[in-house]
Amino acid sequence: MSIVRQQPTVFFPWERRRGLRSVFGGGRARQVLSLGLGAALLALLWHRERRASEIRATRATITAVYGAVANWRADHDRGCPASLADLVSSGYLAELPRDAWGKVLRVACPGRKDPRGFDVSSDGPDGEPAGLDRVE
Numbered sequence: 013m014s015i016v017r018q019q020p021t022v023f024f025p026w027e028r029r030r031g032l033r034s035v036f037g038g039g040r041a042r043q044v045l046s047l048g049l050g051a052a053l054l055a056l057l058w059h060r061e062r063r064a065s066e067i068r069a070t071r072a073t074i075t076a077v078y079g080a081v082a083n084w085r086a087d088h089d090r091g092c093p094a095s096l097a098d099l100v101s102s103g104y105l106a107e108l109p110r111d112a113w114g115k116v117l118r119v120a121c122p123g124r125k126d127p128r129g130f131d132v133s134s135d136g137p138d139g140e141p142a143g144l145d146r147v148e
Contacts, residue, residue, distance in 0.1 A: 085130070
């Protein structure tokens, strides 16, 4: 019986098979990958916070307009203004109110939520009047 010995195989570094593990197994590739993922995460968080801050600013403007319309109604026997321009010309607002995306707010009399009251809303970022992203 003869014993067959395997010859030791010597590979040069450029002769080895290189898979994904060897590419991402190195220290520098891992650092680059983690930096890229970190940058993507920061971009995502920045975008979310920017959108949330725009919505907060629009809600603050809506609150101010809501108070101006309520004052108008108190002074005009619960009547609604024909438009926001009436509020500006009468001195209830300093300027025509706009949302964070530069569009003029909407006032609806009677309101959808309160039939005896009024609603103040924004069309949202897409500008569609009855869009799903409107701010009320």
